[in-house]
Amino acid sequence: MSSNLFDALKEACTPEWRAYVEHPFVKAIGDGSLPLASFQHYLVQDYLFLIAFARAKALAIYKSETLDEMRIANAGLDALLETEMALHVRLCAGWGIGQDVLERAPEALATVAYTRYVLDTGFKGDLLDLYVAMAPCLIGYGEIGRSLAAVPGALDPGNPYAAWIAEYAGDGYQAIAEQAKADLDRIALPRVSMARLERLTGIFRTATRLEADFWQMGLDRAD
Numbered sequence: 274m275s276s277n278l279f280d281a282l283k284e285a286c287t288p289e290w291r292a293y294v295e296h297p298f299v300k301a302i303g304d305g306s307l308p309l310a311s312f313q314h315y316l317v318q319d320y321l322f323l324i325a326f327a328r329a330k331a332l333a334i335y336k337s338e339t340l341d342e343m344r345i346a347n348a349g350l351d352a353l354l355e356t357e358m359a360l361h362v363r364l365c366a367g368w369g370i371g372q373d374v375l376e377r378a379p380e381a382l383a384t385v386a387y388t389r390y391v392l393d394t395g396f397k398g399d400l401l402d403l404y405v406a407m408a409p410c411l412i413g414y415g416e417i418g419r420s421l422a423a424v425p426g427a428l429d430p431g432n433p434y435a436a437w438i439a440e441y442a443g444d445g446y447q448a449i450a451e452q453a454k455a456d457l458d459r460i461a462l463p464r465v466s467m468a469r470l471e472r473l474t475g476i477f478r479t480a481t482r483l484e485a486d487f488w489q490m491g492l493d494r495a496d
């Protein structure tokens with residue numbers, strides 16, 4: 274029996290979760306074999322993804338029912354805008370991708386599909402639906418960063434993706450992921466029930482599948 278909602282949802286969606294965190298894109302980051310063009314395509318799309326995700330976090334402030342929940346959601350928005358966005362722009366600059374390129378890029382269909390699903394889930398549902406839709410993103414990259422950092426040679430200077438792995442395995446992002454797990458439980462406490470679990474699992478499963486599609490978009494360099 275899982276002790277927190279995130280682990281319970283992950284367990285209920287084991288095949289989809291593994292397809293996400295063990296995607297060929299992730300493995301190729303770990304061993305350095307990912308084509309550079311795929312990584313750069315992914316990085317540009319991820320910038321657009323994070324901007325839309327910031328809107329979803331802003332929606333969480335609106336959907337909050339108490340001041341305490343508003344503060345939790347506001348801290349989550351701040352972590353995205355100030356910590357992860359800075360991490361991302363730093364990575365892009367390291368790859369010679371300037372702000373002008375990021376701002377001119379059109380959204381790929383996988384970016385549209387994922388971000389609009391999260392926003393739509395939040396608009397239609399309540400705060401817990403929205404937090405569950407955001408959980409694979411926030412918490413999944415913490416798990417991926419940690420497991421990649423443990424791959425022998427992954428953090429060596431010879432791996433062109435060592436900086437990306439180090440950012441997501443680092444204390445800054447790991448703290449964001451841990452906080453997201455704790456926030457999910459706090460938001461769930463007054464709202465979750467066995468009757469709701471099936472619907473929440475469906476939301477979590479779809480968001481996890483959209484994460485795997487996002488990696489695939491990078492691999493295919495799809496528009």
Ligand SMILES: Cc1ncc(CN)c(N)n1
Pocket residue numbers: 319322323357409410411414484487
């Ligand atoms: C698509 C995606 N998913 C998750 C993360 C990590 N917050 C991200 N940067 N991009």
